[in-house]
């Protein structure tokens with residue numbers, strides 16, 4: 001009750017509070033999943049590492065499983081536990097773990113693990129559980145996976161462990177280093193090495209029923225890389241590294257103007273006075289900076305959308321804030337500004353931010369800081385997928 005003399009404070013609707021906010025559109029994720037599932041010859045594994053590329057691992061996992069994905073992929077076992085703790089029962093593969101990772105827990109919690117070396121194989125075999133294993137071959141990046149020199153020995157050791165009942169080899173995996181450029185010779189080399197690795201595994205007596213090489217780019221451009229499954233991450237959230245397919249970005253980042261000031265021509269702005277206004281104008285302050293994922297290197301190039309008009313970010317991007325030259329937009333303190341979004345209203349896209357920062361979209365979407373409030377928009381109902389089995 002509001003008595004006489006007391007201050008009438010209206011209860012604030014938290015939904016209307018103007019904090020910096022990241023909206024994630026799961027409808028876009030659902031539609032992207034369908035596009036990718038249509039293109040993949042085999043099963044679709046939704047890769048939800050790095051918190052679903054910054055979009056929320058559990059939300060992206062649920063959405064993709066409802067729209068064509070049949071499995072989930074993550075790097076670490078810790079990421080797999082998050083999915084299991086949320087009640088997800090779909091098959092999960094975790095492919096990047098140190099040799100002393102908790103492989104017994106993976107067996108108990110029904111999480112498949114990739115094995116990239118003899119040392120890892122020994123650690124997995126030694127545990128009390130019977131892990132499901134995907135042998136991981138380096139298809140030519142000198143990054144993760146077993147070197148070709150070690151592969152034959154790894155297959156033989158895996159077969160021995162299998163015969164002893166210590167583990168079960170269910171898959172062989174590889175990863176292409178240059179798939180965003182389908183014409184690059186490195187892809188043919190990777191495909192050849194992968195085919196050779198599968199044959200070697202069979203020669204050792206293994207029966208890997210899941211054989212997977214393609215990520216988003218090769219899923220969209222090269223059916224020869226599809227095998228029995230595609231592992232896609234970037235494409236789910238609207239990033240096509242191959243630049244061949246229209247996918248929908250799912251993130252929109254907005255922030256309120258916390259202050260607006262009028263300045264004369266020649267006013268220095270921000271640290272080191274990196275910018276000087278060239279005319280009288282109005283400057284707006286946004287409470288977002290490099291700690292929130294706006295790359296500092298984009299200083300002097302980036303733009304935001306204010307009242308339908310692109311306005312430049314001026315001066316250095318600070319840890320917590322940036323200054324925007326509002327020009328003649330007439331924008332006032334408290335108004336929302338769009339930092340990036342799908343681009344439909346003229347706002348900058350994640351792809352533009354990536355270009356301003358000399359990086360790729362992946363780094364922008366995975367880099368949004370923890371203090372930005374997340375808001376998730378549910379996927380609208382879409383017609384159920386027909387079942388593959390016909391049952």
Ligand SMILES: *Cc1c(COP(=O)(O)O)cnc(C)c1O
Pocket residue numbers: 047049095175214215216217231232233234235241
């Ligand atoms: C991240 C990752 C993927 C997914 O790649 P996208 O290009 O994002 O689809 C697939 N496989 C491995 C091994 C990965 O690390």
